[in-house]
Amino acid sequence: MAKRDYQKDKDQLKTFLLEYCTQDEFGKKTFKYSEQLSKIAHREQTAMWIELDDITSFSDDLAEAITQNTRRYVNLLSDIVFDLLPTFVLAPIPAKDxxxxxxxxxxxxxxxxxxxxxxxxxxxxxxxxxxRRYELYFEDSSLSKDVPIREVKAQHVGRLVTVRGVVIRCTEVKPMMCVATYTCDRCGAETYQPVQSLSFMPQQVCQSEDCRLNKSGGRLYLQTRGSKFVKFQEIRLQEMSDQVPVGHIPRSLTVYCRGEVTRNALPGDHVAVTGIFLPLIKQGFKQLTGGLLSDTFLEAHAKKYSVMSEK
Known part of the structure; x- marks a missing residue:
């Protein structure tokens, strides 16, 4: 398999966000993604929705690459949007929080x-x-088929998939820490710790230049107001009765929702969820108790859950 040129893909995605437009029956052009960028720059919108159907009409190869390696392209698009936002700011942005x-x-x-x-x-x-005060989500192609929960396996890791099932459990929406900010009690320097997993070990010793030169060993204290949190919700999805073979037990899948895709489903709803299938490494005592070294989950990327009526 040939190595992917991600810099070329990054340039293509930048062109797509700036130049992609649709025309109505009167010939009026609408730059849907430029308008979203403008709203995000002025803090009028938090989430940016990118449809794979639009990317397919722009480049089939790029849309296929995004489907196969979605997490990588989410990071690429986050960098692109971060670089483009200052050019869309037309007025001073008032502080929201x-x-x-x-x-x-x-x-x-x-x-x-x-x-x-x-x-x-x-x-x-x-x-x-x-x-980054925004979130990026992909909407699956209208031509893609739903994958039964029983068929979501190792070949789908890192890919964008759509599964359907019955919601059997929903947790409360809780704050999830994305960046932890600490302040040193000796030198006053600030330390930032990006959090990539569901759990993390807080830092305790200051690593700033002043503390290292003076060997003062300053202690770090977490600053809640300077840390960044996002909404987080865990959902348990069970496969439909028509997807379970005779004599088998229904299987379930854990769905993690962050930001604007929370609070869109309740227990008992029949839903179709689009997301990235990812592994989750067990930590702490769970890793010592045996079993698999990692678990799996679906990182929700749908704009909203498509709630289906029960037959």
Whole structure:
């Protein structure tokens, strides 16, 4: 298999976001993704929905690559949107929450402390996850078929799949930490820890230049107002009765919902969910108790759950 040129794909996706448009019956063009970028830049919209049907009409090869390796292209698109957003800002953006005020204050302080001949962007000091106040979701192609939960296997890891089933359990929507911000009690320096999994080990010792040179060993304290949280919900999906072979037990699949795709289903709903099938490494005591080294889950990417009426 030939190696994929991701830089070329990145340029194609940038062109797609800026130039893709649709025409109505009167010939009026609508740049749907440029309009979404403008709303996100002005904090009028949080989530950006990208339809694979639109990408297919732009490039079949690119749409197939996104379907086969969705997680990689989510990261690529996040970088593209992060670079494009400053060009769409036409007016000052009012602060929406405490994190906005925190980020604006820190950027202002970084610009004041910067040397006159220094051209480094102040945003480079902060992790990108802290500054990105948007979410990216893919909508599956209208031509793709639903995959039964029983048939979702190893070959689907990392791919965008659509499964249907019955919701048998929903947890409450809880805050999930994306970036943990710490402050040192000795030097006052701030430390940022991006969190990529469901659990993490908080940092305790300051690693700033001042503490290392002075060997003061400052302690880190978590700053809740400076940390970033997203909405998180766990759903358990069980396969339909018509998908279960005679004499077999119905199988189920865990679905993790983040951000704007939460609160879209209730126990008992018959739904079709589009998402990325991913492995989840067990941590702590669960890893020592034997069994498989990793579990699997579906990271929901649907704009909304398509609730189907029961037959």
């Amino acid at each position: 405490a994190l906005d005020v925190y980020i604006q204050h820190r950027l202002m302080m970084e610009n004041r402390m910067r040397q006159p001949n220094e051209h480094r962007d102040a945003r480079n000091k902060f992790p990108p996850e802290l500054l």
